[in-house]
Amino acid sequence: MDHYFDLKLLPDPEFAATQLMSALMSKLHRGLHDLRRDDVGVSFPEIESARHHLGSHLRLHGNREALAHLLTLNWLTGMRDHVQVGEVTAVPAQVRYRLVSRVQVDSNPERLRRRLIKRHGITEEEARERIPDSAGKRTKLPFVSLRSNGSGNAFPLFIRHGDILEVAQPGTFNSYGLSSTATIPWF
Known part of the structure; x- marks a missing residue:
């Protein structure tokens, strides 16, 4: 460099x-x-x-x-x-x-719940109990907003x-x- x-x-x-x-x-x-x-x-x-x-x-x-x-x-x-x-x-x-x-910050509890349901076959209610809305991590790091070429x-x-x-x-x-x-x- x-x-x-x-x-x-x-x-x-x-x-x-x-x-x-x-x-x-x-x-x-x-x-x-x-x-x-x-x-x-x-x-x-x-x-x-x-x-x-x-x-x-x-x-x-x-x-x-x-x-x-x-x-x-x-x-x-x-x-x-x-x-x-x-x-x-x-x-x-x-x-x-x-x-x-x-x-990488897991800041979206809804996405984490969907992943839990898909991987472990539990109900939406069980996933909500395990991952409450307050579980989303927060960060004050700067970022850029991008769009995935694969998923959009x-x-x-x-x-x-x-x-x-x-x-x-x-x-x-x-x-x-x-x-x-x-x-x-x-x-």
């Missing part, structure tokens, strides 16, 4: 930054999926100041070849009017590192920026640019 480029959302009177970031992440997901690479990671440099949302700045990390190849794909189609795309640039010499990962269902993709580390951790990234083990340069 020796290079990066920035994508900055431009202000738009018709769309909130959260909507645009969700659309951008959806397009990025398709681009990374088409590339079939596991060495491109993402971060959101404005995360501390944005608090409960990801901000309007997305940074992609990887080697020069992977990032240049990603930029040649048409994954930004429909977003070009909403995004300022930076140049592929070398990562600064003095950086620290951070894990940017997906957090909408879902929140919760994103956690871990602690800042002095040493990079190796690993791979998924097609959202997130990892449970690999760190990205943080600067």
Whole structure:
């Protein structure tokens, strides 16, 4: 991960930054999926100041070849009017590192009940007793709203920026640019 480029959302009177970031992440997901690479990671440099949302700045990390190849794909189609795309640039010499990962939250008690009924053959009443409405987990993590390509269902993709580390951790990234083990340069 020796290079990066920035994508900055431009202000738009018709769309909130959260909507645009969700659309951008959806397009990025398709681009990374088409590339079939596991060495491109993402971060959101404005995360501390944005608090409960990801901000309007997305940074992609990887080697020069992977990032240049990603930029040649048409994954930004429909977003070009909403995004300022930076140049592929070398990562600064003095950086620290951070894990940017997906957090899955079972926040829908109704879905958990349906799953329990299907797997264990119990009645809806028994499932409601086991999983009350108050059982849904809550999180204050920022997220993007995405739609599953397979089922078409909408879902929140919760994103956690871990602690800042002095040493990079190796690993791979998924097609959202997130990892449970690999760190990205943080600067």
